[in-house]
Amino acid sequence: QKEVEQDPGPLSVPEGAIVSLNCTYSNSAFQYFMWYRQYSRKGPELLMYTYSSGNKEDGRFTAQVDKSSKYISLFIRDSQPSDSATYLCAMSASSTLGRLYFGRGTQLTVWP
Amino acid sequence: EAQVTQNPRYLITVTGKKLTVTCSQNMNHEYMSWYRQDPGLGLRQIYYSMNVEVTDKGDVPEGYKVSRKEKRNFPLILESPSPNQTSLYSCASSFIGTGELFFGEGSRLTVL
Numbered sequence: 001q002k003e004v005e006q007d008p009g010p011l012s013v014p015e016g017a018i019v020s021l022n023c024t025y026s027n028s029a030f031q032y033f034m035w036y037r038q039y040s041r042k043g044p045e046l047l048m049y050t051y052s053s054g055n056k057e058d059g060r061f062t063a064q065v066d067k068s069s070k071y072i073s074l075f076i077r078d079s080q081p082s083d084s085a086t087y088l089c090a091m092s093a094s095s096t097l098g099r100l101y102f103g104r105g106t107q108l109t110v111w112p
Numbered sequence: 113e114a115q116v117t118q119n120p121r122y123l124i125t126v127t128g129k130k131l132t133v134t135c136s137q138n139m140n141h142e143y144m145s146w147y148r149q150d151p152g153l154g155l156r157q158i159y160y161s162m163n164v165e166v167t168d169k170g171d172v173p174e175g176y177k178v179s180r181k182e183k184r185n186f187p188l189i190l191e192s193p194s195p196n197q198t199s200l201y202s203c204a205s206s207f208i209g210t211g212e213l214f215f216g217e218g219s220r221l222t223v224l
Contacts, residue, residue: 043215
């Protein structure tokens with residue numbers, strides 16, 4: 001079993017939709033959770049960084065962590081065509097990152 | 113401009129011919145790491161480094177070597193490349209504790 005599971009999609013939604021992206025994990029030691037966005041032929045860029053359980057909001061993006069269920073989510077409100085990209089979850093047991101585990105990535109297309 | 117620079121960006125080589133992929137960052141980051149990205153498998157960590165002369169194995173270190181003699185550079189060495197090392201390789205760096213990895217543009221390696 002992989003440490004981090006993420007449905008690769010693809011996911012296709014109309015502009016303005018609410019998008020929900022999810023990852024599950026098996027290692028209860030993970031405490032630091034990240035979401036990265038990767039445009040085609042580019043390196044990933046950090047979207048959200050959260051510690052432990054709870055919610056974090058940044059503009060149209062909300063990250064949720066449920067450690068009891070070993071489940072993290074990224075919600076995108078009012079999705080735009082410019083949100084079309086691959087979204088990768090990542091997690092670590094340490095604040096120094098060290099060993100870092102990524103999901104496979106979910107490919108999202110937002111059509112106008 | 114703050115950046116992570118990888119070279120070469122594209123390389124085709126033959127089995128057994130030693131090669132080095134260089135990675136350099138100009139942000140004074142302590143943490144640097146290497147990943148390979150394969151279809152359906154996402155990003156997998158090869159090695160990481162917490163600082164000069166401090167390196168450690170990630171998820172898939174077999175067949176790779178690294179060194180960290182200077183803070184800004186973190187080369188990836190393939191002593192005897194094999195076709196199963198054909199992949200997109202990405203280098204990333206960050207300040208320890210931020211969770212924000214800065215990625216290079218990637219190096220696409222083909223081993224024949």
